[in-house]
Amino acid sequence: AQKVTQAQTEISVVEKEDVTLDCVYETRDTTYYLFWYKQPPSGELVFLIRRNSFDEQNEISGRYSWNFQKSTSSFNFTITASQVVDSAVYFCALSEAGLTGGGNKLTFGTGTQLKVEL
């Protein structure tokens, strides 16, 4: 069965610090998809990134970067020069390839609460 572990329950940083959110996953599939979602205090879930299991290239988007390492089953998320607006709960999620025609059943981690203070 698939599983996502976010061992960091809560992280507090001061604005402009860099912060890395850890995500470790378990799956028996050779094809799978990894995601990060942000949940700000307003409650909605905001899609940040999707990564396919066959593409280990790291990605950078502005202040955000993602480090995918199949060897350690990790998909870590780094925010550079954090800002107060980054304060949110961040969820890592996994979807297995599964059956043809199947929808995108996401298994979420428990989330990491990030607090960025002035």
Next chain:
Amino acid sequence: EPEVTQTPSHQVTQMGQEVILRCVPISNHLYFYWYRQILGQKVEFLVSFYNNEISEKSEIFDDQFSVERPDGSNFTLKIRSTKLEDSAMYFCASSSRGRDTEAFFGQGTRLTVV
């Protein structure tokens, strides 16, 4: 930018009552989902819906739950006889394809069963 919309944003209901949560997915999406998040906990998959039928459901999605796409735009989740433990945030989501695409979530409906 297209988005998933959910109504109502907050619903309070008495235990044993039926509730219907409504969602309008992104218009050209083909897959629809319901997830729930009990306060302070992780987001859990309930059901996926494709081609007018359930494609997958979790063990949470028992006979008390049902989903429907009554017309070309709405997607609903019905809980027949609510229990206190059904209190949670319910998220609707949609995706253009299956497992290799991202799901976009609505803002959620907070259901409180009293």
